[in-house]
Amino acid sequence: MKIFDLQGKVAIVTGSSRGIGKSIAEQLARAGASVMVSSRKRDAAEAVAEALRGEGLSALAIAANISRLDDVDALVATTRKEFGPIDILVCNAASNPYYGPTTGLTDEVFAKVMHNNVLSAIWLCNRVRPDMAAKRDGAIVLVSSIGGLHGSAVIGAYNLSKAADMQLARNLAVEFGPDNIRVNCIAPGVVRTDFARAIHEDPAVRVMVESELPLRRIGEPDDIGGIAVMLASRAGAYITGQAIVVDGGARIR
DSSP: OOTTOOTTOEEEETTOSSHHHHHHHHHHHHTTOEEEEEESSHHHHHHHHHHHHHTTOOEEEEEOOTTSHHHHHHHHHHHHHHHOSOOEEEEOOOOOOOOBOGGGOOHHHHHHHHIIIIIHHHHHHHHHHHHHHHHTOEEEEEEOOGGGGSOOSSBHHHHHHHHHHHHHHHHHHHHHGGGTEEEEEEEEOSBSSGGGHHHHTSHHHHHHHHHTSTTSSOBOTHHHHHHHHHHHSGGGTTOOSOEEEESTTGGGO
8 A cells, every 4th residue: 555545535625725725635636535625615616626627536616614514514414425434634724804912802803713713623523523433544634823833913813723723633633543533733834825925925025034944935835735645644644633833944943
């Protein structure tokens, strides 16, 4: 058996119509998995799935807002109906509706951040667990951020939620481990996505950021996609409860 082979596996990737989620969906499919691409916008998700099918790969699309329990239930049920029991879950979809100090953070916005970035992951993890437990094999990947490892006066609420995702992975790794279900986080640094547009689209800011990175470049979505394949495959069979930092060396400085 090839150590990175995902033939016969079924995967859900949330927020996978662009950026990091898109790369993860693409790399899982290219490793052999049948992938359900999900996004709030059906057309955007379908474009990714159609492109993968054009490569001869197995992919379908669904519109799903992970903040809505009915949508989460439909995402899981549709994936089972179309592909079979779920082997891999990647919780990538997240939101950050507030920039500024905690003193200006309203209760409503804080609740939204934690709901979308943490509670939705709990919903999904609990719903795919039975499939994985029945097979005594499964992999869950929560896409966190290095923001969960440091403070911020600008995106503090987002960082709080990403630190919570890391603890969620540790908790679920303990709970799900007896059924051979592995739960891990990927914690990206600055990656060329819409979220980091203020950095990579401003040449002066980008040069400043890259000059501080040991690898002297910001990340690309495909720098993250392969990590998800590793965690989902036999290559990651003895890794659980971890937050794998993928940041070009930013945290070691």
